[in-house]
Amino acid sequence: MKRYEQFADEIAALIREGVISPGERIPSVRQASRHHGISPSTVFQAYYLLENQGLITARARSGYFVREHAQRLRDEPRVTLQHADPAEVKVSELAFSVLDSLQDTQTVPFGSAFPSPELFPLTRLSTSMTRGLRALSPQQLVADMTAGHTDLRRQIALRYMLGGIQRPIEELVITNGAMEALNLALQCVTQPGDLVAVESPAFYATLQVLERLKLRAVEIPVHPQNGIDLEVLAERLASLPIKACWFMSHLQNPLGASLSKERKRILYQLLKQHQVPMLEDDVYAELYFGSAPPVPVKAFDDEGLVIHCSSFSKCLAPGYRVGWAAGGRYAKAISRLKLMTTISPSIPAQAALADYLQHGGFDRHLRKLRHALEAQQASMLAAANRYFPAQTRITRPAGGYFLWVEFPEHIDSLRLFTMALDHGVSIAPGPIFSATQQFRHCIRLSYGHPWTAYSEHGMETLGKLLHSQRRLE
Numbered sequence: 001m002k003r004y005e006q007f008a009d010e011i012a013a014l015i016r017e018g019v020i021s022p023g024e025r026i027p028s029v030r031q032a033s034r035h036h037g038i039s040p041s042t043v044f045q046a047y048y049l050l051e052n053q054g055l056i057t058a059r060a061r062s063g064y065f066v067r068e069h070a071q072r073l074r075d076e077p078r079v080t081l082q083h084a085d086p087a088e089v090k091v092s093e094l095a096f097s098v099l100d101s102l103q104d105t106q107t108v109p110f111g112s113a114f115p116s117p118e119l120f121p122l123t124r125l126s127t128s129m130t131r132g133l134r135a136l137s138p139q140q141l142v143a144d145m146t147a148g149h150t151d152l153r154r155q156i157a158l159r160y161m162l163g164g165i166q167r168p169i170e171e172l173v174i175t176n177g178a179m180e181a182l183n184l185a186l187q188c189v190t191q192p193g194d195l196v197a198v199e200s201p202a203f204y205a206t207l208q209v210l211e212r213l214k215l216r217a218v219e220i221p222v223h224p225q226n227g228i229d230l231e232v233l234a235e236r237l238a239s240l241p242i243k244a245c246w247f248m249s250h251l252q253n254p255l256g257a258s259l260s261k262e263r264k265r266i267l268y269q270l271l272k273q274h275q276v277p278m279l280e281d282d283v284y285a286e287l288y289f290g291s292a293p294p295v296p297v298k299a300f301d302d303e304g305l306v307i308h309c310s311s312f313s314k315c316l317a318p319g320y321r322v323g324w325a326a327g328g329r330y331a332k333a334i335s336r337l338k339l340m341t342t343i344s345p346s347i348p349a350q351a352a353l354a355d356y357l358q359h360g361g362f363d364r365h366l367r368k369l370r371h372a373l374e375a376q377q378a379s380m381l382a383a384a385n386r387y388f389p390a391q392t393r394i395t396r397p398a399g400g401y402f403l404w405v406e407f408p409e410h411i412d413s414l415r416l417f418t419m420a421l422d423h424g425v426s427i428a429p430g431p432i433f434s435a436t437q438q439f440r441h442c443i444r445l446s447y448g449h450p451w452t453a454y455s456e457h458g459m460e461t462l463g464k465l466l467h468s469q470r471r472l473e
């Protein structure tokens with residue numbers, strides 16, 4: 001990370017924590033330069049960056065000021081999970097009816113699970129596709145099918161290494177997106193009827209996998225700031241025969257919550273104590289807004305209990321369907337199960353990504369993507385502030401592209417979902433994120449698309465519908 005980015009991060013943190021308030025002037029370029037021992041041009045670069053992120057604004061001849069919406073203006077949602085016994089999961093019907101409706105490209109895509117394809121280097125990727133294919137030997141087209149494209153696995157292992165995690169490439173299984181990695185992993189460590197600890201709220205596809213495999217969910221509450229409730233997890237692991245955990249330790253979908261490094265260490269100790277494997281779904285790992293990449297629970301894994309699953313779907317190449325599992329002690333079983341089911345993801349897609357990772361400027365792209373998402377988050381929060389009822393609570397995650405919104409109890413998100421669709425706006429209603437269909441007054445909103453007048457109008461429409469629900473009571 002460059003010095004100006006570091007300095008911009010420090011100022012952004014002061015704004016987020018409320019040390020510098022909206023409307024307040026930030027130190028002048030000269031003051032900042034003198035005080036921090038950095039050149040005025042470094043300060044300028046940092047301030048331009050903060051401006052692009054929507055956090056500060058320049059006023060002619062007066063300096064730079066914190067923008068009105070830059071600070072958290074709304075309270076964070078509460079943990080509202082009601083105690084639930086291990087449950088059969090029945091969420092697919094509802095989730096499918098919601099997902100079907102998201103296909104319409106004419107709607108404002110606040111319900112979408114993917115960021116806008118416009119944010120990805122598609123032209124550069126197509127160059128890599130040509131180059132990668134040219135470099136493929138005819139033998140590789142067949143030989144790489146089992147384990148995955150060798151150069152791609154090497155590049156992924158290298159990225160783990162740069163993050164401080166040493167993994168032999170034999171442990172990496174290339175899959176059709178993270179979803180296949182997670183499915184295979186769960187099948188390797190469970191039998192129908194087993195109990196699996198999942199987050200609440202959780203990504204709806206997690207719940208659908210449990211439903212399909214006839215597994216029962218033990219819901220562990222997630223706190224918007226601290227992540228998974230480790231006290232509840234410890235109690236549940238001690239009292240129930242849980243066979244696996246499926247968690248996102250970082251930028252959890254839908255809450256955006258992350259466990260601190262220390263709490264990740266404690267989580268790993270719990271897994272070790274009970275010898276329970278964990279699927280670590282880390283598809284948003286690259287979308288952090290802070291200065292340093294997060295450390296996954298996998299970093300503490302000295303017994304091969306963590307199956308770390310990720311992909312390029314959210315950060316680089318949606319539709320290429322390339323992901324992987326760093327499978328720990330289960331790598332061989334996962335690889336065999338893959339052979340018995342889909343055999344291999346497309347080798348040309350893997351070759352394209354291998355070329356891109358080596359020559360395409362992945363880190364530069366990621367920096368741009370993170371800045372774009374951070375600015376889009378600021379715009380959506382500002383719009384929520386303008387249009388949503390005063391008692392609304394909203395997360396402000398340090399990455400990813402989702403906000404979790406908690407309305408007053410009388411708001412019915414399923415009704416809001418139908419009404420919003422009629423008005424051309426999609427949202428993801430709360431109950432699809434729960435095995436027991438809780439969170440009826442919550443929704444997930446995506447800020448994964450560039451902010452336009454169309455987005456602003458979408459938020460205004462939601463605001464009007466929310467106010468009309470109150471009037472209908």
Ligand SMILES: Cc1ncc(COP(=O)(O)O)c(C=O)c1O
Pocket residue numbers: 113114176177178179180203248253281283310311312313314322323
């Ligand atoms: C939390 C989470 N895990 C996994 C996936 C699936 O990733 P992929 O598209 O790589 O299969 C998604 C995609 O929406 C996701 O949000």
